[in-house]
Amino acid sequence: MSLSDIYYSTLARVSTLLAAPDPAGGGVPQPSINGTLPTGLSSKVQQVLGLVAWAGTAAGVVGVLITGAVMAISHKRGESSEHMSRLGMVLGGCILIAMAGPIVSWLFSAGTASTN
DSSP states (O other): OHHHHHHHHHHHHHHHHHSOOGGTTTTTTOOOOTOOOTTHHHHHHHHHHHHHHHHHHHHHHHHHHHHHHHHHHHOOOOOOOHHHHHHHHHHHHHHHHHHHHHHHHHHHHHHOOOOO
């Protein structure tokens, strides 16, 4: 038995193992392509995402305020510290939170938009 025969027989075995079961044969149920969401699920998901966005924005504002307070206290004491890197990380997080919604909206609308 040559190496290519072994390769092709192994490939045939793996492909039969990975083949999807026949839905009519009582295998894995296949979801319908044109399904609909349960009633009210979309509005609840939108509400949760809105609350998470507001919480992230509030956490960003609190982070900027805390960083500013620590910077002021350190300046008054005459200490030198790396507050700008901390402020940069907080502002980077704020930008990430602010851009998450538009990026997700763009990704989901890109699949449904028609091109002319």
